[in-house]
Amino acid sequence: MAARSTREWQAADARHFLHPFTDFQALAAKGARIIERADNIWLWDSEGRKILDAMSGLWCVNVGYGQRELIDAATAQLERLPFYNAFFQTATPPAIELAELLAELTPPSFRHVFFGGSGSEGNDTVVRMVRRYWDLQGQPRRKLIIGRWNGYHGSTMAGASLGGMAGMHAQGGLPIPDIAHIEQPHWFAHGRPAGLSREAFGIEAAGWLQRKILEAGPDRVAAFIGEPVQGAGGVIVPPASYWPEVQRICDRHGVLLVSDEVICGFGRTGAWWGSETMGFRPDLMTFAKGVTSGYVPLGGVMVGERVAKALIEQGGEFEHGYTYSGHPVACAVALANIRLIRREGLVERVAEDVGPYLAERFAELAAHPMVGEVQTCGLMGAIQLVKDKASGAAFAPELGVGMVCRGHCFEQGLIMRAVGDRMIVAPPLVITRAQIDEMVGLIRRCIELTLADARARGWV
Numbered sequence: 001m002a003a004r005s006t007r008e009w010q011a012a013d014a015r016h017f018l019h020p021f022t023d024f025q026a027l028a029a030k031g032a033r034i035i036e037r038a039d040n041i042w043l044w045d046s047e048g049r050k051i052l053d054a055m056s057g058l059w060c061v062n063v064g065y066g067q068r069e070l071i072d073a074a075t076a077q078l079e080r081l082p083f084y085n086a087f088f089q090t091a092t093p094p095a096i097e098l099a100e101l102l103a104e105l106t107p108p109s110f111r112h113v114f115f116g117g118s119g120s121e122g123n124d125t126v127v128r129m130v131r132r133y134w135d136l137q138g139q140p141r142r143k144l145i146i147g148r149w150n151g152y153h154g155s156t157m158a159g160a161s162l163g164g165m166a167g168m169h170a171q172g173g174l175p176i177p178d179i180a181h182i183e184q185p186h187w188f189a190h191g192r193p194a195g196l197s198r199e200a201f202g203i204e205a206a207g208w209l210q211r212k213i214l215e216a217g218p219d220r221v222a223a224f225i226g227e228p229v230q231g232a233g234g235v236i237v238p239p240a241s242y243w244p245e246v247q248r249i250c251d252r253h254g255v256l257l258v259s260d261e262v263i264c265g266f267g268r269t270g271a272w273w274g275s276e277t278m279g280f281r282p283d284l285m286t287f288a289k290g291v292t293s294g295y296v297p298l299g300g301v302m303v304g305e306r307v308a309k310a311l312i313e314q315g316g317e318f319e320h321g322y323t324y325s326g327h328p329v330a331c332a333v334a335l336a337n338i339r340l341i342r343r344e345g346l347v348e349r350v351a352e353d354v355g356p357y358l359a360e361r362f363a364e365l366a367a368h369p370m371v372g373e374v375q376t377c378g379l380m381g382a383i384q385l386v387k388d389k390a391s392g393a394a395f396a397p398e399l400g401v402g403m404v405c406r407g408h409c410f411e412q413g414l415i416m417r418a419v420g421d422r423m424i425v426a427p428p429l430v431i432t433r434a435q436i437d438e439m440v441g442l443i444r445r446c447i448e449l450t451l452a453d454a455r456a457r458g459w460v
């Protein structure tokens with residue numbers, strides 16, 4: 001690749017590259033940030049600036065950048081067999097080995113996997129599989145899949161439909177038929193209801209699922225899908241009471257329970273699976289991102305016994321699949337990635353060491369006058385910026401306070417994301433305590449700078 005100046009990269013980018021979730025014209029006017037290289041938890045842009053990546057790329061580079069074993073695994077597989085498909089009664093050794101390893105890493109009811117290339121494709125597979133399952137049960141009326149407002153399940157037609165992002169539904173005629181949504185279990189956004197503890201609120205929020213099932217008619221409801229901890233929605237950690245109650249409701253009505261583990265899987269929450277941390281037993285689990293630490297694309301669905309048995313024993317041909325289902329290079333990288341996670345004990349490290357340490361350091365940020373609440377789960381964290389700490393009153397959305405804070409983060413060399421006025425992090429699982437200190441120091445400075453802006457502009 002020829003070296004070019006930042007301006008030259010930006011000009012070529014603006015001419016030809018339509019970025020995801022981007023106002024194309026606004027970005028062209030401003031110029032994209034060009035990231036050129038990375039190591040461990042650090043990125044370097046085309047101006048040579050070093051940036052702490054507190055988002056692990058996009059919630060995926062869990063083992064950090066520059067891990068030699070993953071690079072070598074990809075290279076070796078590219079040389080040996082860069083591609084072969086799994087369609088025509090064929091398979092490749094890396095795909096078989098990864099399927100075997102995933103069965104070992106998941107709860108005992110999971111013995112099968114369906115591979116795809118991304119989280120979105122995984123969730124498209126979920127829709128096809130869940131509806132096929134009910135057809136095979138002789139209950140074809142069970143088509144309705146319930147998700148949550150502000151949930152995120154990807155950007156394909158099915159993924160965006162399952163998700164509850166109103167802006168996404170507004171473009172392209174979504175949701176597709178037979179998808180419904182309930183409110184998210186977001187205690188703070190529900191105004192920290194007086195007289196209702198977090199745990200009681202969790203039970204109430206699960207009750208919204210029961211209400212929706214009864215409203216639709218239980219014989220119409222196929223599945224409920226949710227992220228154990230909502231990621232893109234703003235790192236919303238539900239009360240501990242929520243998921244076990246959701247499980248009881250699904251069991252009561254025979255509804256399949258789907259855990260979207262695209263962010264939470266592979267150790268992010270301090271267990272291999274977010275559903276383990278949150279205490280529920282899903283029938284299906286979507287995964288992507290952390291399976292390869294994002295080094296190459298891979299995703300899929302872990303298929304639990306109930307669904308697998310029907311598909312295998314009664315189903316005949318399942319008319320679904322992708323060219324890259326079980327891509328050998330992606331699977332080889334996943335194998336190297338998972339072996340590294342195991343050998344380094346990264347999941348235990350999140351549970352026992354860096355996860356609790358992040359919680360401790362974030363608890364200190366909670367005292368800040370502009371912080372309404374902080375939440376963490378493993379190595380995911382959220383900081384809710386508020387106008388009034390005592391009442392929890394929010395800033396007017398049009399002020400874009402979260403974006404102001406995010407701007408300061410970029411300038412200070414920190415990647416932290418803003419979801420409205422909720423600032424979120426999900427650093428690589430290899431982050432050290434000293435690096436967490438550095439990250440929290442930067443976060444504090446950026447919140448201070450944002451508060452100074454808010455004061456100068458008369459927003460507080």
Ligand code: PMP
Pocket residue numbers: 117118119120121123152153154155159227231232260261262263288289299
């Ligand atoms: N599910 C969840 C929970 C996600 O966070 C994402 C991506 N952020 C997806 C699905 C979609 O994954 P992809 O972008 O790989 O299609």
